[in-house]
Amino acid sequence: MPKFGNLVSLHEAKNWSRNMSTVTIKMLARELNLAISTVSRALMDSYEISPETKQKVTALAKQLNYQPNHYASSLRKQRSKTIAVIIPEISNNFFSHVINGIEAIAQEKNYHVLIYFTHENQQKEAEVIQHLLGGRVDGILMSLAGTTSSTMHLQPIMEQGLPIVFFDRISDTLNAPTVTTDDFESARHATRHLMDVGCRKIAYLSISPNLSIDCKRMHGFNQALQDKPGMAHSMMIPCSTDTNQNFERICQVLREEQPDGIFASVEKLAITSYHACAAVGLSIPKDVKILSFSNLETASLLNPSLTTIIQPAFDMGKSAATVLFHMLEKRKGRQWEQNTVIKSNMIIRNSTQIAV
Amino acid sequence: MPKFGNLVSLHEAKNWSRNMSTVTIKMLARELNLAISTVSRALMDSYEISPETKQKVTALAKQLNYQPNHYASSLRKQRSKTIAVIIPEISNNFFSHVINGIEAIAQEKNYHVLIYFTHENQQKEAEVIQHLLGGRVDGILMSLAGTTSSTMHLQPIMEQGLPIVFFDRISDTLNAPTVTTDDFESARHATRHLMDVGCRKIAYLSISPNLSIDCKRMHGFNQALQDKPGMAHSMMIPCSTDTNQNFERICQVLREEQPDGIFASVEKLAITSYHACAAVGLSIPKDVKILSFSNLETASLLNPSLTTIIQPAFDMGKSAATVLFHMLEKRKGRQWEQNTVIKSNMIIRNSTQIAV
C-alpha cells in the first residue's frame, strides 16, 4: 500500500536516481502500486501481463532510466550472460584479431566478455581458472600459456562441466572442443617453399615445446625435410618470451651456424630475426631467407616484405565463440568433441625471394 | 542440526561437486556444524573467529575446492571488483597496449576487466553505457568513438557518480579525469620537423573532427605552420574508418595536389599512405615524406622506416587505471578533476629523411 500520491513519490524516486541510489524493480512496483513480480514479468514481456500494465511499467522504467541489476539477475538465474577469454597476451596481432572475432559473436548474442591475460604463466593461468570456477562465467574461451606443461589445473573445469573451447594453443589431453589451423600442413608447405627457393640449411625458431602449435609446426617442418632427401639436418633453435635473449641467440646462430633460411614459428621471432640479421650484417633474402607464421598487417611494407603464413585469426575467434554458444544453448547433448580446423594461408613475399 | 555423520555427508558433498552443483558456504556450514555466518567470517579471516574454527573451515573449503560465488557477493556488497574498458576497437596497437597497462594494474588490485568495443559507433557506445548503469561495474575506463559527436549519453554516468576516467580520446564537456598525451605540442614539434627536412606543402590526414586527439593534433599542426611564415597553407584531408575510401582519397590527393609531406593523425592512415604512394608511384621520402602518430612495433623495419610519434600507450593505460582506483578507494573526496598528460616521443626515421 503506497503512502504517497504519484507526484510526490515520483519526485522522490527521481531524486534518488539523481543522487547515488539506483532505481530498482521494487521502486517501480511501489510507484505503480503493483507487486514486484508483476513488474518483473512486465519488463520481461511475459504473456500473463496485460498490455496496459506492461505499457505503464515500461513507460515508468524508461522515465526513471531503470537498469536491471546484473548481479541480482545472474545470481537468481544462475546464468551470467558472460564469457571469459583467457589468452597469453594482447600485444600480439593474432590474439587481438581473435578477440575481435569473439566479440563480434558475443555482441550478437548479447553476451559480455571478461578478459584475462596469463602472460604466458601457468601459475597465473591456474589462478584465473580457479576464480572462474565460482560460476562467474557461463563459458570459457582459452589459449594456453607457453609455460603450461600440465593441464591439471584445468581438470576441475571439465569435472564441473563448465563449457570451454580451446583455440590455437590447445590441449590434447583434455576432452574439449578446439579451433585450430592446419599447423602441420601449412608448416610443411612453407618449409617446402623455403627449399624450393634454394634453402639448404634452415633454422626453425621454436617458441615453446609445451605448445601444441609449436609441436605441430615443428613436426610439419621436419616432415618436409624428410620428404626431400639430401637436405641438411634440421636445426632447432629454442627461443623464449624474452626478446633480448632471443635476439642474442639468433645472432649467435646466424654467425656460427650460418643458416640460409629461417622458419619463425611465431611473428615475434620473425621480427627479432630481422633485427638480428641487421645486427650481424646479413641481407634478407640474399644471405638468409625468412618466413613466419604471422598476422602482421604491415608484412607487405617491411624491408624486405615478409613471407607470412597468415592464420585466419578473426574467423578462428568467431568460430570458437560459435562453438561455445552451441554448448551453452544445448546443454543436453554433450557430443561437442568437435575439432574445427581452419586453413592458414601463405603469402609469398620478398623475404623468401630467389636471390638475383 | 545436521543429520549425517561427517563421513557420509562429506561424501555427499564431494559427489555434488563432481557433478554439476557447486559447493557453497551453506554446505560448508552444514558439514562443519557451524552457522553460515561463522563460515563466511572464517573465510574472510575475521578477527572474531577462533583460530581453530578458521583452520577447520579453510581446510574443508580447500578440500572441496570451494569457490565463492561472485554474483552473490557483488550483490550483497554492492561492489563488483570489476571495471569496464570501453574502446573503439582492438586491432590497433595503441589500444592493445593501453589494455595491457590497464590489466597490469587491475591484476595487481585483484580486479576483473570487462571489455567492450564500440567499433567507432556512438550508438553502440550509448548501449554499453546504458547497460553499465545497472551497477555492473565499479568504474569505467573509456576512449570515445570516432562518430561520437554528443556526450549526452554519458550524462547519466556523471549524475549517478559512477567513477569514470577518459584516456586519449576524451571529452571536454564532461567533468571527469583524463589521461592524454601532449597532442598539441608533439604535433607542432613533428610538423616543424617536416618543415625542417624541406616540406613546403604538407597534408594533414584527419581521422575524425569529433575526436579530441584529432583536433589537438590538427591545431598543433596549424600552429607550426603559422609560426613559420611563407609556408603553403595547410591541407586538411578528412578521412574515415573506411580504409578503401581513405586509400582512394589519399591517392587522389597525391596525384592532384602533390603534397611533399604527409602528417598522418593515426597509424592506420600512415599505412594507407604507404600503400597509396606505392600505387601512385611516389617514392618515400624522396617525393613525399611521411610521419605519423603510431605505436607500430615494426616502424623501424618498414620500407622506408617510418618516423613516428610514439604515444606511451602502456603507461597511459596504467595511469588511467591508477586514477580510477584512486577514485574507487577514496569515494569521499570528489576532487578528481585531474588531467594527466604524458609526453609522446618522436623517433625520426627514414620516411622523413632529407633526400640525397
Next chain:
DNA sequence: GCATTTTATGCAAACGTTTCCGTAGAATTT
C-alpha cells in the same frame, strides 16, 4: 564471588532479481 567485559558464535535480514504457487474475478463451457 558477583558484575562486567570479552570471545566466539548463531540468527536473520538484507542485496535485486526470478519464479513457483496461489487466487480473485472474468470468461467460457456444459
Next chain:
DNA sequence: AAATTCTACGGAAACGTTTGCATAAAATGC
C-alpha cells in the same frame, strides 16, 4: 446456472553472500 477454464496479478521463497544484532560461555575486573 453451475462448473470449469482463463486472465492477470500478488505473495513469498529462492539464488549465495555479507553483516547488524543478539547471546551463551569464558575471562576479567572489583
